[in-house]
Amino acid sequence: MYQIDDYDLKILTLLQSNGRLTNAELSELTGLSSSQCSRRRIALEQAQLILGYHARLAPDAVGQEMIGLIEVKLINHTPNCVATFHTMLENVDAIIDAFKTTGDADYLLKVAVANLQSLSELISQILAQNSSVAHLKTSVVLNRLKENGIMIPALPTTAGKN
Template sequence: MQSPDLDIFDLRLLAALQRAGRSPNAALAETVGLSASQVSRRLSRLEADGVIAGYAALLRPEAVGLTVMAFSNVSLERHAEELVQGFEQAVTARPEILDCWSVTGEADFVLRIVAADLKAFADFLSLRVLRIPGVRSVRSSIVLHRIKQTTALPLDHVGG
């Protein structure tokens, strides 16, 4: 996807949305120095261009009973297309897997997984992940403390 031309007002608008996504257009307009109608048009364009992928409420996992978060490195037996596609379909179908990245290095994929407790996590790995055809090994790290987590992307490298 080619990056659309973003001017200083687009960047200010995107930064404001990343800080407070529920801000009404009037508040965003005041923050970025435009009218509410200009903000509305820009938001529509940024959405249509795929710069804004969507909107979401960010939940605290522990507040909804998900007390364990882990990162699991998964290696496949082979990189045959049908195994990779099957793996991708299997992880896409599991809501416990928040993120899945194909990576370089010792593992083929890194998963970010949430679970209610350690037993639920262990059961999920053994009954779900390890049973996906082609999975050779899984090495997991349990998160002890979250030091930093953000969904905001840095925008200062974008010339406007």
């Protein structure tokens, strides 16, 4: 098991905020040499503590402006029922995050679709038709305030303007 020290934690935190940082930039921010940062980054990747590097896209850039949160309760938890549900999760691109949870729901899904009609179709034609699903509860996201640990800049308001 990889032992994370303070420098590794600093590198992970910096990369989480900006995955495009070069080893030279990491070096400047951590106080380590560029080669040390490179070795540590590679070790963190090999230990699977860094799972990948991704671009955070604006939802409207990919035509997925509507975000929904869907609580799912399964009919039962037999291996076949769970496998059927997991297979569906794997094959539906609109489901961008899926979490197994405690409480009333078994899973919480974050979905991204183009509009309310697309959300309705996802729910009625895919999720509700899955033989493992007993109950769905959907919430529509009105505003995205913070994602991936990063606050989303507030849009200027027009309140008080004539």
